[in-house]
Amino acid sequence: MATYAIGAVARRTGVKVTTIRYYESIGLLPRPERTATNRRTYGELELQRLAFIRHARELGFEIPAIRDLIGLADTPTASCADADSIARQHLHEIDSKLERLQALRVEIQGMVDACSSGRVATCGVIGALSEKSIDSGRAVASAGERCGPRTDLPLASKPVEAACGKVVRR
């Protein structure tokens, strides 16, 4: 079975060398075998686990949650009940993420469509994610409401930028 040096693992999984060592230091990855000259060597399994961690992080899961998830995969059948409750809990988290991501997708797709058809872009991007979070009932910006009076205007003019915010600078 093939083994890989830490650099090769980094290249294959997209996780930086330093990050791999960091994950090892916090116990998220097991300490790997070492060569006679003290270099880490990894197998396919670690590659998979690392790729999993990377994706999970990109999806917004925190390290304790990832520990859980990895634990699920490693759970012997005996403790199925524990695994089940952890799995259910994360299932809710995932469903909520999916829902919000889909809402955001719809709004952004809408912008792209509007743009390509030369129509005035409406900016429901913020509304897509903001509504369901303002806890108390009567949603602040009910469905369909857009940000500012832009749609009614021919082009951006004075009242708009006061109402709708700032420039993007990265």
Place this chain on the structure above:
Amino acid sequence: MATYAIGAVARRTGVKVTTIRYYESIGLLPRPERTATNRRTYGELELQRLAFIRHARELGFEIPAIRDLIGLADTPTASCADADSIARQHLHEIDSKLERLQALRVEIQGMVDACSSGRVATCGVIGALSEKSIDSGRAVASAGERCGPRTDLPLASKPVEAACGKVVRR
């Protein structure tokens, strides 16, 4: 139009007071109006924007990306082409996240189902997210492959834990 103190905003959006101030300090939120005694006051618009930021962060978007997204919502129609390219780029990101989240969901749902029906749980959780990331072709763990020989064994035994990793400790 109703205005809110920072604490009220925090309660309604689920974003901590200190975090709101932090977002202001990095320019992600505009500086709000102040009362005569120097207290911040916010309107519905800031509430929405903040809720948006919160969800976006929970979905794994970084602050520069969120700046972009907010920028989209604030974009005057004039710069529609710019907005379009940014929107398209984030659309890809979102689609990729959706895909991976759905794959993870399937695997975790599978575990829950297996558990509730008393079957031996298979641990495809890691496989769900690891496969598509190992860059070079011939996927390391091709579809359907599971983590370790667990499914074939009656209960966890010696070779498994060496192969499949560590204990969960939070």
Place this chain on the structure above:
DNA sequence: TCTTGATCCTCTAGTGACTGTAGGACGTAG
């Protein structure tokens, strides 16, 4: 009106999850 407790202010320091760098050992192609 006075008090008391909640909330606000600024400033600074700490945390989680990385990320980069210094200083040195090891590996490998020419």
Place this chain on the structure above:
DNA sequence: CTACGTCCTACAGTCACTAGAGGATCAAGA
């Protein structure tokens, strides 16, 4: 055997918060 790339440890820095100190303001009750 040289040169350059990769690896090692250790530690400091960054990003996105988070908590705490020390003090001012507000709102409700005695």
